[in-house]
């Protein structure tokens with residue numbers, strides 16, 4: 527289903543695109559196109575003949591129609607913060623940038639919902655929700671740039687999945703242009719709506735391969751009156767995992783459970799140049815956040831004191847309830863991607879393990895990387911409440927997949943998923959068949975053929991070639 531982006535076809539497409547969106551929204555200058563063609567990590571770098579920036583759903587539909595006519599492949603792009611090479615034109619595709627679709631509607635306070643354009647950054651939705659005394663259920667480090675459309679397309683997870691679920695759980699309906707050029711729109715926000723296939727949910731996690739999301743109806747959640755953030759130091763990763771499970775079980779309103787392996791956090795603290803709020807010598811750290819109508823600190827403290835049955839001691843505790851202090855603790859967790867990137871090109875492997883496998887997996891991956899790539903840097907952290915570990919390896923060349931293969935082999939062997947929340951993109955598509963059965967992949971291909979019969983939407987992402 528790979529579409530050849532022949533030069534003459536692209537030229538004719540670009541001329542049509544300019545009449546649809548206006549000359550100034552079709553970028554062809556190499557310097558202007560360049561920033562759309564490389565991802566946040568710098569590992570995934572392509573080229574593109576043009577970036578097209580439609581300003582409405584009708585314009586997106588017309589652009590998809592033109593792409594079909596000229597058989598030109600499109601890569602939908604939002605904030606370009608994706609980490610698996612799925613939003614950049616690695617095979618010379620035209621970039622369909624959705625950032626102009628950035629309108630955020632008024633909050634429907636009665637329903638606790640809002641409609642947002644696909645190009646709206648997450649932070650804009652968060653601000654709109656906060657102004658109405660509500661919150662958005664998904665939060666992640668790239669909040670200032672990542673867009674609602676990209677987050678739907680990747681089924682983004684982030685920091686609060688343990689409480690509110692992934693992006694999938696926030697989406698009540700979408701407006702989208704399918705690969706056929708047809709517009710589907712269901713933005714009424716009906717919580718119960720059993721009228722056949724749920725196209726919005728099908729588009730969640732479809733990585734721009736089935737349709738271009740142009741808007742979404744989103745669920746909002748209560749904004750908690752009190753939030754307590756705590757950094758807990760533990761003697762082992764296994765202790766941190768057990769403590770996380772214990773806290774989730776006994777503390778109501780837990781909204782974040784983040785693991786940081788000791789050596790990784792030490793690197794982040796060096797990078798940020800900050801001090802240590804707890805002991806610097808622990809093997810693992812757990813960042814926990816609890817919320818409530820009343821101050822959750824006493825309940826959280828009692829639960830930490832009691833600890834899980836048979837669990838190791840907590841070696842240090844730092845607690846924060848005021849925003850600036852909480853932000854200082856969060857900076858330690860959110861500094862991880864930046865600290866890794868500062869070391870060089872990062873091999874980012876975002877995986878989920880059965881919870882019981884998280885600690886053994888961290889030990890195994892550390893041993894394998896140390897043995898095979900002794901000069902490499904390894905940062906291990908993640909959303910441990912979801913069994914989600916981010917493996918970051920810096921050292922092996924970006925175009926050498928050996929370390930990716932070694933890590934994913936361990937994941938498959940431990941019964942995990944090769945992608946927790948970042949998606950398959952270009953980075954992991956050769957691995958899809960190791961995680962999904964032939965029948966599942968065949969069903970995905972059938973859906974792709976039905977909704978994108980000419981294979982013009984992100985044809986080089988997610989599904990393996992063939």
Ligand SMILES: Cc1cc2nc3c(=O)[nH]c(=O)nc-3n(C[C@H](O)[C@H](O)[C@H](O)COP(=O)(O)OP(=O)(O)OC[C@H]3O[C@@H](n4cnc5c(N)ncnc54)[C@H](O)[C@@H]3O)c2cc1C
Pocket residue numbers: 566601602603604605606607608609612613614624644645665666667668671672673674675676677678679680681682683684685733734735737738739740863864947948951984987
């Ligand atoms: C510092 C940092 C922290 C991060 N933390 C997290 C985290 O905690 N959890 C997490 O899940 N992710 C995280 N990410 C990854 C990234 O932010 C998410 O994958 C996010 O959902 C991507 O949104 P985007 O708008 O940047 O999408 P892009 O990168 O532009 O695109 C991502 C994918 O979505 C498709 N796409 C984009 N827009 C549309 C659209 N309108 N319609 C159809 N397809 C579209 C693209 O084709 C591509 O396949 C992080 C990234 C960074 C840089």
